[in-house]
Amino acid sequence: MTGSLAARLVFRRTSPASRFFPRREVSLPAAERTKDAIAPPKELPAFDYSPLAYSGPTGDEILAKRREFLSPSILHSYKTPLNVVEGKRQYLFDDKGRRYVDAFGGIATVCCGHCHPDVVAAVVEQTKRLQHSTVLYLNHAIADFAQALVSKLPGNLKVAFFTNSGTEANELAILIARLYTGSHDIISLRNSYHGNGGGTMGATAQSIWKYNVIQSGVHHAVNPDPYRGIFGSDGEKYVRDVQEIINFGTSGNVAAFISEAIQGVGGIVEMAPGYLPAAYDIVRRAGGVCIADEVQCGVARTGSHFWGFEAHGVVPDIVTIAKSIGNGLPLGAVVTTPEIAKALTRRSYFNTFGGNPVCTAAGLAVLKVIEKEKLQENAFEVGSYLKERLNTLKDKYELIGDVRGQGMLLGVELVTDRQLKTPAPKETLHAMDQMKELGVLIGKGGYYGNVFRITPPLCFTKEDADFVVDAMDYTFSRM
Secondary structure (H helix, E strand, O other): OOHHHHHHOOOOOOOHHHHOOOOOOOOOOHHHHOOOOOOOOOOOOOOOOOOOOOOOOOHHHHHHHHHHHOOOOOOOOOOOOOOEEEEEEOEEEEOOOOEEEEOOHHHHOOOOOEOOHHHHHHHHHHHHHOOOOOOOOOOHHHHHHHHHHHOOOOOOOOEEEEEOOHHHHHHHHHHHHHHHHOOOOEEEEOOOOOOOOHHHHHHOOOHHHOOOOOOOOEEEEOOOOOOOOOOOOOHHHHHHHHHHHHHHHOOOOOOEEEEOOEEOOOOOEEOOOOHHHHHHHHHHHOOOEEEEEOOOOOOOOOOOOOOHHHHHOOOOOEEEEOHHHHOOOOOEEEEEOHHHHHHHHHOOOOOOOOOOHHHHHHHHHHHHHHHHOOHHHHHHHHHHHHHHHHHHHHHHOOOEEEEEEEOOEEEEEEEEEOOOOEEOHHHHHHHHHHHHHHOEEOEEEOOOOOEEEEOOOOOOOHHHHHHHHHHHHHHHHOO
16 A cells, blocks of 8 residues: 555544443533433333243352453443343343343344244254264254255355354355465455454454454455545545555465455444445456455345345355354354365365254254245345434434444444544443443444444344334433
8 A cells, every 4th residue: 555545544543441441421512412302212112021030140240250260351341231141032131030122133143033933943953863973974954054055145156164153264264265276365454353363363454353463464455434434435446455455565466355245343334335346356356266254244134135245246256154144053154166165175174063963953944034034124124214213313413423234234333523533432332331221232343432233133123123213312312
């Protein structure tokens, strides 16, 4: 990248600590504080279910055990951590029996809904019959799921390899790309998150997720971010940086380009129109393959398409999948073409638990539920409605700088100054705490920690959407 381009990318950053810890008092401009009083949201949408009585340890007791026996790197949300003891469909219950609207879905992971009876039945039945053996023996569960999964993908993406997580899937995809092409260089996008393993940490492009260890052979292209990017929504201008990286940062050949269609951890950032097809063309001319990281935006979550990349009119060479495909079980996958898949046969690659009978039985059940309950259609309809309602809040509160995303993958970016787009991480944490008290659980993302991540189960209803927006409205009105 040229020096002048790099200089234009400089942005004033908040201190690292401010991304995680709320300040004691948060206030909006006086003009917003004087708006007409907003009534608190009504009762949660009706739901014919009562949680089981809970007699386990208290939240304080669990927190004490976590502090003593778990790694100090494991953080928790909220000033007063939530003790979740049960989940049903799009709702979670705490140890007091209180119900919450789950608008985070276990970080875009719960697809069909918590404890969906069909998924639970598939898991229980398979566990009774055979919990684990090894892929060295035959079992129909892994083969049935592989067949069903690849049938959802376009082109010649017909061969699957199963893992336990999105990080593992992306690690394997990068390895396959390097083996197949004979090149080492990977291109990913700034602000991306692809995992926390050795290779995926290199592909990840946010310092808050990267340790100071060797991460070689990865180049980070300018992010085609329509909101914060230097070229706005002009995809053609952003993509020039991919060609410049190849020209001036590599031998002229690369192994792969990896990207999410919508950046999840990065703050639900959509790509500028026209960027992805152009980037794929440039990378393929340099001998590389194109990897679509569908860990968060795949499996019907965007509503308009089953896979996020489909909205861009491209067909990748390798697709990585996790999170929603297991509805909470540890299940990931790499799907590629038969030709590319052969690269792994040069040596032995093995994953003890990848593709185990229980998780693949769950994965097959998830695909069936999505089809049976028309969850992709629901994600589109309810997600579009929710986004429209969130945009009405944007018109009302200067604190909201941007509303973006598709389907059940939505982001609300909070800023203290719309013109300067100054991040509002403290206000974000404060609002999340207040919304939790009202019965709404949402996530947080973005480099500056100032984006609401709204990624509920795909069975979310319009009544749930109304409750979330009403709680957000009430919260902002009182800040």
